[in-house]
Amino acid sequence: MAAVSVVTGAGSGIGAATAAVLSARGDRVVCVDIDAGRAEETAAQLDGAVATAADVTSPEEVAGVVAETLNRFGDLHHVVTCAGIETGGHALDVDVTTFRRIVDVNLTGSFLTVQAAARAMRDLGHGGAAVLIGSINSQMALPGASAYCASKGGVLMLGRALAVDLAPLGIRVNVVGPGVTDTPMSAATLADPERTAAFMARIPIGRPADPVEIARVIAFLTSDEASYVTGAFVAADGGWLAG
Numbered sequence: 437m438a439a440v441s442v443v444t445g446a447g448s449g450i451g452a453a454t455a456a457v458l459s460a461r462g463d464r465v466v467c468v469d470i471d472a473g474r475a476e477e478t479a480a481q482l483d484g485a486v487a488t489a490a491d492v493t494s495p496e497e498v499a500g501v502v503a504e505t506l507n508r509f510g511d512l513h514h515v516v517t518c519a520g521i522e523t524g525g526h527a528l529d530v531d532v533t534t535f536r537r538i539v540d541v542n543l544t545g546s547f548l549t550v551q552a553a554a555r556a557m558r559d560l561g562h563g564g565a566a567v568l569i570g571s572i573n574s575q576m577a578l579p580g581a582s583a584y585c586a587s588k589g590g591v592l593m594l595g596r597a598l599a600v601d602l603a604p605l606g607i608r609v610n611v612v613g614p615g616v617t618d619t620p621m622s623a624a625t626l627a628d629p630e631r632t633a634a635f636m637a638r639i640p641i642g643r644p645a646d647p648v649e650i651a652r653v654i655a656f657l658t659s660d661e662a663s664y665v666t667g668a669f670v671a672a673d674g675g676w677l678a679g
């Protein structure tokens with residue numbers, strides 16, 4: 437029987453690519469996004485996928501996604517938390533509303549999503565796999581990114597803590613740390629030749645990632661090929677953190 441996978445942030449970028457890669461290997465994919473239209477667009481291109489709109493910062497909406505998944509497919513095996521936002525600004529200038537929103541979406545949203553999915557897996561009586569999306573900024577700070585770095589550092593430790601709590605239930609939890617990836621989130625950076633050159637100088641592979649290159653790592657971590665991998669941080673960053 438096909439595995440059932442929930443992917444948040446599936447309306448764009450890494451989430452959309454992940455939904456496509458998981459669908460191509462035969463998973464039934466639930467494409468979740470705060471933007472209903474974009475979630476629909478992703479799902480419409482994939483065999484057997486469905487779309488649902490939800491804000492991952494809402495425990496009720498996230499629980500609704502899991503309920504809808506069980507209602508539609510009767511099962512749930514994998515959850516991938518790609519929903520995320522990034523807003524820059526010097527630490528002295530970031531307002532508290534912005535700081536809280538970034539942490540709420542990137543960190544609390546990841547927690548709520550995995551918690552709701554893991555509760556369902558426990559009730560279904562089988563294990564599963566969760567992949568959280570961190571960043572190179574889970575381990576390394578860039579200027580003007582205090583809220584984003586705080587949220588992504590939190591995702592790294594959240595993944596480890598969830599891995600420890602959920603291993604007895606047979607649920608593996610890992611964190612993928614993308615480097616600069618060619619998605620709408622990084623479009624402004626990649627449209628600026630000076631910033632792009634500065635970034636490329638720090639990437640041994642010398643180019644941004646295509647979102648599918650991140651999605652394939654996520655697909656591996658949700659597969660049985662990764663049956664002994666939990667609590668890991670897997671950088672997919674063209675070598676940035678190595679250099």
Ligand SMILES: NC(=O)c1ccc[n+]([C@@H]2O[C@H](COP(=O)([O-])OP(=O)(O)OC[C@H]3O[C@@H](n4cnc5c(N)ncnc54)[C@H](O)[C@@H]3O)[C@@H](O)[C@H]2O)c1
Pocket residue numbers: 444445446447448449450451468469470471474490491492493517518519520521522541542545569570571572613614615616617618619620621622
């Ligand atoms: N693009 C990069 O260079 C890069 C690098 C490292 C990490 N990441 C991380 O990868 C993840 C995906 O980023 P991306 O580049 O694909 O960005 P993206 O902007 O292309 O896609 C993010 C998606 O998340 C959705 N989203 C935002 N807030 C949401 C919410 N509250 N509830 C549900 N959905 C919500 C958006 O509508 C959007 O469709 C993010 O966590 C991001 O921080 C991206």
